Amino acid sequence: MxxxxxxxxxxxxxxxxxxxxxxxxxxxxxxxxxxxxxxxxxxxxxxxxxxxxxxxxxxxxxxxxxxxxxxxxxxxxxxxxxxxxxxxxxxxxxxxxxxxxxxxxxxxxxxxxxxxxxxxxxxxxxxxxxxxxxxxxxxxxxxxxxxxxxxxxxxxxxxxxxxxxxxxxxxxxxxxxxxxxxxxxxxxxxxxxxxxxxxxxxxxxxxxxxxxxxxxxxxxxxxxxxxNLHDPRLTPRAIAAAHNISTSYLHRLFQTEHETIAAWIRHQRLEHARRDLADPAMCSTLIHVIAARWGFTRAADFTRAFRTAYGMPPKDYRHQALHSPQSTAWTHC
Known part of the structure; x- marks a missing residue:
């Protein structure tokens, strides 16, 4: 702190x-x-x-x-x-x-x-x-x-x-x-x-x-x-155009950051989707709907990226998060 x-x-x-x-x-x-x-x-x-x-x-x-x-x-x-x-x-x-x-x-x-x-x-x-x-x-x-x-x-x-x-x-x-x-x-x-x-x-x-x-x-x-994470058209080229800079300059700006701009966007989308999957209030929302909400238009791409990032597919992660001993989601899901 x-x-x-x-x-x-x-x-x-x-x-x-x-x-x-x-x-x-x-x-x-x-x-x-x-x-x-x-x-x-x-x-x-x-x-x-x-x-x-x-x-x-x-x-x-x-x-x-x-x-x-x-x-x-x-x-x-x-x-x-x-x-x-x-x-x-x-x-x-x-x-x-x-x-x-x-x-x-x-x-x-x-x-x-x-x-x-x-x-x-x-x-x-x-x-x-x-x-x-x-x-x-x-x-x-x-x-x-x-x-x-x-x-x-x-x-x-x-x-x-x-x-x-x-x-x-x-x-x-x-x-x-x-x-x-x-x-x-x-x-x-x-x-x-x-x-x-x-x-x-x-x-x-x-x-x-x-x-x-x-x-x-x-x-x-x-x-x-x-x-604009929800927009599947959010690409480095679109971001550069929105800020009146070249794509190459955008990439140079992020050379001193911990991740490339594309990797950071993917990480942010996955983190938002992960939080939604673990949210009891969204337990009835289909996984592909959550994926689309955060810019993943293809369910297979989302599953593959999620497994790579968190070590398990989104379905298994949701089950584990909502049915852990600390969760009370089972009472209404």
Whole structure:
């Protein structure tokens, strides 16, 4: 599991909760001036995942107003960017002489060296979102261009923004598959996605190092494949055409990956089919229907590939999975 820390105000006495929350946020992000109408008995929950120098923190909390003031900046400046992604609720932002309101899945960038005020709320319900802290030195974009992104809203529902939101939400939902040593590698993915998103927004992709552009393209291709596994026409040639690159370049991109693009597609299809075969809710679905669902148009090809991957034909695997001592599928199949 990744290295992470967790904090709940419910673990503290009511009168102490808001002060501890203020201190916690100050350590996670930067010293802030916090206010809330619920301060007398504040409810908040935060987890902080350490991904090398990058920190990702999902949080839920009651309505909150926080300010980064010139005085606090003079006292302490960690020289980092904070990326805010509301999931439920809105951020109302005031900076310089400007104002903006951003809702769920709208990505915003804040600079620890600049003053701002944010009101985070979700009506009477808890606000939830994900914060990302990244040192300025890790981004491959000049400061004067990053200044144009301050408090600028970027969609997390399309394009590279979608890749970023999907990555951090899936990562924070379940960290059990990862080792602490995976943290810096995952942090690199976050940096690459943020760099690509910012450069795209600024139309400054040429300023990104080639390796960052390549890694981001691979992530886009993987997301595209996952969305289209059901399509039997999903071939390297079709994938290359969908991304306006040559098939040979596509293969070069995957030379540094663990599998070729064709092998990875086959593995993903087989894994999805295997999970369906072991799912009691799908025990009445014919095997060839499951195979077709994941892009295998010929039952014989599916059986052969499945046997090679898992050491037994799909029929035997399904019987073993649904009738093992740990399974209760026999009660309704």
């Amino acid at each position: 990744l290295t992470e820390t967790e904090f709940r105000t419910e673990d503290l006495a009511g009168a102490d909760r808001f002060d501890f929350w203020r201190e916690r946020i100050g350590r996670t992000h930067a010293p802030l001036d916090l206010h809330s109408e619920y301060a007398a008995d504040y409810r908040a929950h935060q987890r902080v995942l350490e991904l090398g120098a990058v920190h990702v923190w999902p949080t839920t909390h009651q309505a909150l107003r926080f300010r980064r003031t010139p005085k606090l900046i003079r006292q302490s400046d960690p020289e980092q960017y904070h990326i805010g992604i509301p999931l439920h609720g809105t951020n109302r932002i005031t900076w310089d002489d400007q104002k903006a309101v951003y809702g769920p899945y709208e990505i915003q960038v804040f600079d620890s060296s600049r003053a701002f005020e944010v009101n985070s709320a979700n009506g009477p319900d808890l606000f939830s979102g994900i914060g990302i802290e990244i040192p300025k030195a890790l981004l491959h974009l000049p400061q004067n261009r990053m200044d144009r992104l301050f408090a600028h809203g970027m969609s997390g529902r399309e394009g590279i923004g979608t890749l970023l939101v999907q990555f951090v939400t899936q990562l924070t939902a379940d960290t059990s598959p990862y080792l602490p040593s995976d943290g810096p590698r995952l942090g690199t993915v976050v940096v690459d996605l943020l760099s690509a998103l910012f450069a795209h927004t600024l139309d400054a992709d040429r300023s990104l190092p080639p390796e960052t552009r390549s890694r981001t393209l691979v992530l886009r291709i993987r997301a595209y494949v996952q969305r």
